[in-house]
Amino acid sequence: MARQRVDGIIHQPIFLVIFIILIEMIRKKFALLLCCFLFAFAVIVILILLQKQQQQGNGFSRSFKDLLYGLYTTDIKSSSYYIAGLSNDQVFLGNLANSEELLIIDYPLAHIKTIRLVIDDTMRIAWKAAKIVVDYPNIFLIEGITPTILHATFPKLNFRQLPSPAFQFDLAIPLSASTFAWRIYDASIDERILAKFDLHTRELKKGYGILEKQQDGVFSTDGLLMNDRCSPYLLHLYYYRNEYVILDTNLKVIEKAKTIDTVSIAQIKVGVIRSERSATLLAPAQPTNKYACVDNGYLFVHSTLMADNEESQKFKKFSVVDVYSIGKLKYLFSFYLPGKARAYKAFRNHFVFLEDHFIHSGYFNLPSDSFIP
Numbered sequence: 001m002a003r004q005r006v007d008g009i010i011h012q013p014i015f016l017v018i019f020i021i022l023i024e025m026i027r028k029k030f031a032l033l034l035c036c037f038l039f040a041f042a043v044i045v046i047l048i049l050l051q052k053q054q055q056q057g058n059g060f061s062r063s064f065k066d067l068l069y070g071l072y073t074t075d076i077k078s079s080s081y082y083i084a085g086l087s088n089d090q091v092f093l094g095n096l097a098n099s100e101e102l103l104i105i106d107y108p109l110a111h112i113k114t115i116r117l118v119i120d121d122t123m124r125i126a127w128k129a130a131k132i133v134v135d136y137p138n139i140f141l142i143e144g145i146t147p148t149i150l151h152a153t154f155p156k157l158n159f160r161q162l163p164s165p166a167f168q169f170d171l172a173i174p175l176s177a178s179t180f181a182w183r184i185y186d187a188s189i190d191e192r193i194l195a196k197f198d199l200h201t202r203e204l205k206k207g208y209g210i211l212e213k214q215q216d217g218v219f220s221t222d223g224l225l226m227n228d229r230c231s232p233y234l235l236h237l238y239y240y241r242n243e244y245v246i247l248d249t250n251l252k253v254i255e256k257a258k259t260i261d262t263v264s265i266a267q268i269k270v271g272v273i274r275s276e277r278s279a280t281l282l283a284p285a286q287p288t289n290k291y292a293c294v295d296n297g298y299l300f301v302h303s304t305l306m307a308d309n310e311e312s313q314k315f316k317k318f319s320v321v322d323v324y325s326i327g328k329l330k331y332l333f334s335f336y337l338p339g340k341a342r343a344y345k346a347f348r349n350h351f352v353f354l355e356d357h358f359i360h361s362g363y364f365n366l367p368s369d370s371f372i373p
Contacts, residue, residue, distance in 0.1 A: 057308035059262040062322070067335040068351055068362040074109040079342070079357045085134025086347035091361065092139075094132035099125075099141070102132060107350055107361050117141065119159055123148065135174050135229070144169035149199065151177060163199045171225045173234065175249050181234055183225055191217025194225070194236065196251055207251035211236065219281055220266040228294045228326075229347075235294050235326065237301065239287040240266035244299065246326060257329045260322060261305045263288045295346035298332075298366060299324040302341065307334075319353075323366075 080097040093103040104113040117132075119125070119141070130143035141150040141159065147168055152159040162178065171183035175196075182195045186206070194207040211221040223238040233254065237244040242259040258264075269282040291302040301322045306315045318336040321344075325332055337344070337353055338360070344353035352361050 058305045060260045060305075060307055061309045062260070062307040062320070062334040065333040065335055067323075067333075067364045067366075068337075069364070071338075071360055071362040072107070072109040073358055073360050074105075074112075075357060076103065076112075076359050077357055079354075081354065081357075081359075082131070083343050083345045083352060083354065084132040085136060085139075086345050086350060086352060087134070087136035088348070090136075091352050091359070092132070092134040092136075093359070096131075099127045099130040099132070102139075105359065105361075107352075109359060109361050115157070117157065117159065119150065120161075123150075123161060133172070133174060138174065138177055140174055142172050144172065149180075163202070165197055165199065165204075169195075173225055173227050175227070181225065181227070181249070181251075185218070189217065192221050194247075194251055196249070205251060207247070210245060210247065210251060210253060214241070214266050215268060216270045219268055219270055219285070223289070224292050226292065226294045228297065230296045233326075235299065237289055237292045237299070238266070239289055240268055240285060241288060255329060257324075259289065259301055259303070259324070260307075260331045261288055261303060263305070291341070291343060293345045294326065296348065296366070297325065297327050298346070299326050300344070300346055302344070 076093070078095070078097065081093045081095050081103065084092040084094040084102070086092070089106060091105045091107065093105065095101040095103070100117045100119060102115045102117060104115065105111065124146055125141075125148050126143050126145040129145050130141055130148075133140045133142055137154045139152050139154065139157065142148075145168060147164055149162045149164060149172075150159045151162050165182075167184055169182040169184045170192075173181040175181055178199045180197055180199070182197060183192055184195050185191075186193050189208075191213055192211060194210050196205040196207070197203070214220040220240065221238070222240065223236055226235050226237070227233070228235070232249050234247050234249060235244055236247070240263070242261045242263050243256060244259065245256050246254045248254060268285045271280055271282040273280055287304060289301050290304050293300050301324065302319055303322055306312065310320075314336070318338060319341040320334055320336055322334045323332045324330065337355075339355040339358075341353045341355050344351065346352075346364075349363050349365060350361065351364050352359065354360075
């Protein structure tokens with residue numbers, strides 16, 4: 001009997017240890033299963049939220065129309081070319097890599113002529129900043145650093161230097177052979193402003209309050225300044241928000257209008273370099289409106305935002321252009337350009353765009369659309 005009690009005392013801890021081990025294994029297995037369940041649940045919730053966000057999209061839709069026809073394409077061998085201007089029967093390309101080179105091409109892209117502009121070597125010009133602007137028959141070589149403006153007319157192209165403005169500028173639109181609309185920096189208010197200046201009379205008109213700043217007066221007001229050769233009006237389109245301003249050539253604001261996207265506040269982060277007393281972008285900024293042109297009462301905007309009713313693969317493959325009636329202040333329709341366009345211009349029923357080192361030329365039919373009187 002004593003031996004049995006001893007055996008019981010000896011075996012009891014063994015069963016207890018086994019029991020504890022089993023409980024511990026069950027507990028760990030349960031904890032592992034619980035962790036797996038919570039992880040799977042979290043993944044499902046995240047996927048649902050992402051799907052919901054994708055379904056919500058950017059908050060606007062597009063209606064599409066096949067606008068271009070009779071498209072021609074040719075290789076211009078370099079992506080440094082830009083569109084300097086269009087005329088009734090010719091396309092003019094400048095070259096960022098060679099400011100004195102001008103390409104003249106017909107609309108079917110069958111004949112390309114290269115011209116080297118003859119510029120006086122004694123002229124003080126910041127060549128890397130110089131660009132050609134063709135407002136046929138006028139042609140200008142413009143750079144806003146020194147600043148310098150040269151003028152000639154087709155077909156002789158005998159350039160002469162115009163009286164230079166006493167201020168630097170980063171945008172210039174010729175209104176006549178001697179009058180320009182400018183975008184300049186006004187240090188007194190730390191903002192970019194639009195201005196009009198006559199090179200002969202030296203009369204300067206500053207358009208304060210036209211460009212409305214948000215975070216700062218430089219980056220948040222950045223954009224494109226354009227004029228429609230079919231009317232005496234200018235248009236400024238903001239890069240980082242859904243707004244454009246229509247004004248006359250005396251810098252009087254006629255209307256302010258919206259593009260179809262929903263970005264009303266510039267999505268940029270601006271910092272200050274104290275040592276240089278200047279502002280800088282803290283991170284690369286994605287423009288809402290990447291490029292645009294105006295012609296015959298229409299505004300053509302290359303937007304970087306996909307509409308809710310667009311196919312993502314098509315949006316990634318092509319360049320979408322939204323068309324607006326400037327006179328009616330309304331969105332009309334959109335169309336796709338094949339490939340990823342980096343620049344384009346319209347003139348009458350001609351539409352020319354650049355894609356990498358290729359130039360494309362096509363036609364479209366739109367009735368003339370009058371501006372606001």
